[in-house]
Amino acid sequence: xxxxxxxxxxxxxxxAVLPExxxxxxxxxxxxxFEPKAITRKNVGTAAGFDLTPTNxxxxxxxxxxxxxxxxxxxxxxxxxxxxxxxxKHKLEKAKDSSSKDSRIVLTGRAGCGKSFLLHxxxxxxxxxGWIVLYIPRAKTLINSTTTYTYDLRTQTYLQPQASxxxxxxxxxxxSDALSTLTxxxxxxxxxxxxxxxxxxxxxxxKLSEVAxxxxxxxxxxxxxxxxxxxxxxLEGQTKFPVLMAIDDFQSLFHDTAYRDPFFRxxxxxxxxxxxxxxxxASGKRNFAKGAFLSALTASDTQYTIPLELxxxxxxxxxxxxxxxxxxxETLLQYASGLDANAGGLQNLKVPEKFSVEEAQALxxxxxxxxxxTNSRHDExxxxxxxESDGNPRDFVWKGVLASYAPx
Amino acid sequence: MVHVLGKKLxxxxxxRFALTQFYGVGPKTAHRLCARFQIHDKCKVKDLTxxxxxxxxxxxxxxxxxPPIPRYPLAPPKFxxxxxxxxxxxxxxxxxxxxxxxxxxxxxxxxxxxxxxxxNDPLKSLKIExxxxxxxxxxxxxxxxxxxxxxxxxxxxxxxxxQNTQTNAKTAKKLxxxxxx
Numbered sequence: 001x002x003x004x005x006x007x008x009x010x011x012x013x014x015x016a017v018l019p020e021x022x023x024x025x026x027x028x029x030x031x032x033x034f035e036p037k038a039i040t041r042k043n044v045g046t047a048a049g050f051d052l053t054p055t056n057x058x059x060x061x062x063x064x065x066x067x068x069x070x071x072x073x074x075x076x077x078x079x080x081x082x083x084x085x086x087x088x089k090h091k092l093e094k095a096k097d098s099s100s101k102d103s104r105i106v107l108t109g110r111a112g113c114g115k116s117f118l119l120h121x122x123x124x125x126x127x128x129x130g131w132i133v134l135y136i137p138r139a140k141t142l143i144n145s146t147t148t149y150t151y152d153l154r155t156q157t158y159l160q161p162q163a164s165x166x167x168x169x170x171x172x173x174x175x176s177d178a179l180s181t182l183t184x185x186x187x188x189x190x191x192x193x194x195x196x197x198x199x200x201x202x203x204x205x206x207k208l209s210e211v212a213x214x215x216x217x218x219x220x221x222x223x224x225x226x227x228x229x230x231x232x233x234x235l236e237g238q239t240k241f242p243v244l245m246a247i248d249d250f251q252s253l254f255h256d257t258a259y260r261d262p263f264f265r266x267x268x269x270x271x272x273x274x275x276x277x278x279x280x281x282a283s284g285k286r287n288f289a290k291g292a293f294l295s296a297l298t299a300s301d302t303q304y305t306i307p308l309e310l311x312x313x314x315x316x317x318x319x320x321x322x323x324x325x326x327x328x329x330e331t332l333l334q335y336a337s338g339l340d341a342n343a344g345g346l347q348n349l350k351v352p353e354k355f356s357v358e359e360a361q362a363l364x365x366x367x368x369x370x371x372x373x374t375n376s377r378h379d380e381x382x383x384x385x386x387x388e389s390d391g392n393p394r395d396f397v398w399k400g401v402l403a404s405y406a407p408x
Numbered sequence: 409m410v411h412v413l414g415k416k417l418x419x420x421x422x423x424r425f426a427l428t429q430f431y432g433v434g435p436k437t438a439h440r441l442c443a444r445f446q447i448h449d450k451c452k453v454k455d456l457t458x459x460x461x462x463x464x465x466x467x468x469x470x471x472x473x474x475p476p477i478p479r480y481p482l483a484p485p486k487f488x489x490x491x492x493x494x495x496x497x498x499x500x501x502x503x504x505x506x507x508x509x510x511x512x513x514x515x516x517x518x519x520x521x522x523x524x525x526x527x528n529d530p531l532k533s534l535k536i537e538x539x540x541x542x543x544x545x546x547x548x549x550x551x552x553x554x555x556x557x558x559x560x561x562x563x564x565x566x567x568x569x570x571q572n573t574q575t576n577a578k579t580a581k582k583l584x585x586x587x588x589x
Contacts, residue, residue: 145449156483260443262477
């Protein structure tokens, strides 16, 4: 094995040296590209790599933390095409020509079963198909009191200027081509509420990319909230491009936030502008003329657990018996089950808890080719790790492949 | 570098912990102060707006005389915000009218003899710096004046709360004074 060639340090003059293949950037996984035509039933159980262009949604919007850590170790960010990937692709194909009211989906399943990965695959698929994509990989950053907030009497909510600015900036970077073909359907005035001397008016017919660029240039974040609102309204009305709103950590939006009002009471998530925006699309109160709302829960977060309101409406079942007398919030139940009687509730898409053997094999080969294994008895270690992790994708990689040391 | 009431608040410090520089402000009070002026948890002192700094300074100079916090309405799920053509000044005027109506209601209830329950603002009774030191000095002086055990112990520079004196008591011997501070 390569370890045999590792020279142990004997003196300062001849220090230990890593063999060539362990040098950074020396290996690259030769994987097929993750593109729409590769997502077929035939290709279930094959790994595909993501492209590394600067406008890739993963690079611009970011990734959930655990996925980021995995991609940091791998030579090429990649994932396995599963049955449920093909199913999600079909759902998005249907959603392309219909309102997002009919395609409000929540990915659910056990911790580590691949919900965030599937959401990420959906985002990559939509981007390749020419959708406008808004991806929020860590929704809890909107509610954990890390960005500015200010009360607004017009909307009767707390606006989040800094967070809105970041979203406008990222939306523009990823979707600049699409936004430069779309135009304002009504004139838009920026800054009327703040400083009357610095009011900027955009005429009807101005490109949305220009409006967004003007907001990005204004580093005081004043115009961010208004600009984001007008961009979302325009994207709702247009039918040229389907819009995908992809939210990870969705369950965190059903908790009290870490923000406090002047009376020191925790602010509810639906009283903050960005979580409220997301909840309105989730509940069907606001819809894209063409597109979908896709979200994933995070089952492994102990601070923001999956709340009872979501457990009830999505019929997730309870690990522990829950008393019917425990109070559920009326408002949150409304958001979960649809604000409009005709909208209906959120659809539950259950991600399979286990990898199939082919899918696990594909992932095992990726790590094997990336020199993560320490012995040459691949078949034995594969079967052992698959059984030990019960096929759970996260445990298979982190507690199986990466956590075992079995010298040959 | 921001100076508030003579205290230097370093730019790179979190505002929530920089406020604990004031004598009489600990982590809990600092958190409440930040909430009062809509300063988020991870806000650094350099990111504070001039309005927030002046509001903090004017509040801390006399917490007891600070104006009451207005109770702003929060949007229910089906709320529709007014059209952009409605100026903000009109909305603010409407809000002020509603607040005045509330005050009149409260006054009417108080006259009847059934006063409305007021929220007890912990920050209203906040004392910091020289005010707090004066209060402590007065308390010790009062204990001495009435001839209590606590007063005698302060006068003798010994522990007040029943601690051992056979060993230890070093801090009491150093700090317990009648003219403490």
